[in-house]
Amino acid sequence: MNEILDAILASTQSDHGSPALGPADFAALPVPESYRAVTVHKDEAEMFAGLTTKEKDPRKSLHVDEVPVPELGPGEALVAVMASSVNYNSVWTSIFEPLPTFGFLERYGRLSPLAKRHDLPYHIIGSDLAGVVLRTGPGVNLWKPGDEVVAHCLSVELESADGHSDTMLDPEQRIWGFETNFGGLAELALVKSNQLMPKPGHLSWEEAAAPGLVNSTAYRQLVSSNGAQMKQGDNVLIWGASGGLGSYATQFALAGGANPICVVSSPRKAEICRAMGAEAIIDRTAEDYRFWKDEHTQDPKEWKRFGKRIRELTGGEDVDIVFEHPGRETFG
Incomplete structure (x- = not known):
């Protein structure tokens, strides 16, 4: 991860005299086998049972774990996260309200063999990110390694015509990092490539990561x-x-x-x-x-x-x- 971070920082400093790094440089960076991520655990979903909302303490439910890098599927991108943001999804997930998110992951996992990756005993949370593309899966043409991006939180399959004029009406519409796994509060994140947008050049990583979910x-x-x-x-x-x-x-x-x-x-x-x-x-x-x-x-x-x-x-x-x-x- 340090090698990836060094490459990103070197690339972002290229406007100040350092040599720019291109897509081939980022594609050549080795991706680690595991990374740090903020998670909740399935076996702790009842830890706050009987407590009021004010008594539920996310410091007890949130963990920083070392987790394996997920398989990259068609139409997806693996992103090195430079900044993420806490939003209401993060809060709900951390206190298991209005219900634990593992039910979402289980249902998504039944959709396809690829979606089965999301049904895990831990949930990597976070529905915002700003970062740099490291890898893209088959069928991704718009984005390439090294691209600076932000991700919005809408995850859709778009196999049904219902969502073609309004993606929010897709029967398989989900919120990434809340109803899917591999969210943004981590060193790496897995997103659908159609979630990505160019990072505004005048914003810092933190500023770019903040608006995605709430502003949209x-x-x-x-x-x-x-x-x-x-x-x-x-x-x-x-x-x-x-x-x-x-x-x-x-x-x-x-x-x-x-x-x-x-x-x-x-x-x-x-x-x-x-x-x-x-x-x-x-x-x-x-x-x-x-x-x-x-x-x-x-x-x-x-x-x-x-x-x-x-x-x-x-x-x-x-x-x-x-x-x-x-x-x-x-x-x-």
Whole structure:
């Protein structure tokens, strides 16, 4: 791995006088038999049984293991990971909520002999990466060893026509590193080549690794032709506006001429929204909203109070788009 890292660093410094390394140089680099990866273990999937979510500690479930390099299949690429990112998939996987991810790996493993590689007693997690292509499998023509890339998280088979106009509708659509194995929180990662995009040259490895999952999700929800198709002047209610998804949604709204109404849970998070340029902000903790009377009953009076507050911030207008991802908590 050190030899690979040295080659990548030498290549990235080529603009400053060092000789550039080409595809043949990277193809000639030996790939190790094993690599370090962040994993969860199948035999520990019940370790947090009976605990509340707040009591579940990822430091107890996440491991840094030495794992064998997986076989490279058709249409795939092996990437040396220079940076990865923690996102909500990583959090859910680490605490085995809403259920352990090994069920996903088992079902994927039944799809084909090649997919069987993913059904292991450990799960290498992570759904983001920025790095350098080391090897490509048969049928990969667009990418070559040495290419600097980022990977988005959508893994599809595209054998069914259902997904041809919208890959999210592929019956075999999965989230890489969450519903598949060999994710990005590792020294190496295995991806489908159609997950790869060129790394933006003006971004550091860490900056390039951060946006993949959350930015793509927010763009699809809010801007894309498969989402809300936000337009200028829209009032956009953004729940969790300072987080990974919400911060990108806020920036998309501001850049697109819409009016974000940012819902947060603390003064610190409100300040993050202000720093992005948002003006309409609701701190639901400071304003003491209690949307649930008990575990099973929502309080319609609180939702009406919330709606009144929104209209105060929009000059009496209703919202045009609700950007929401927590689910049950905000379903009212």
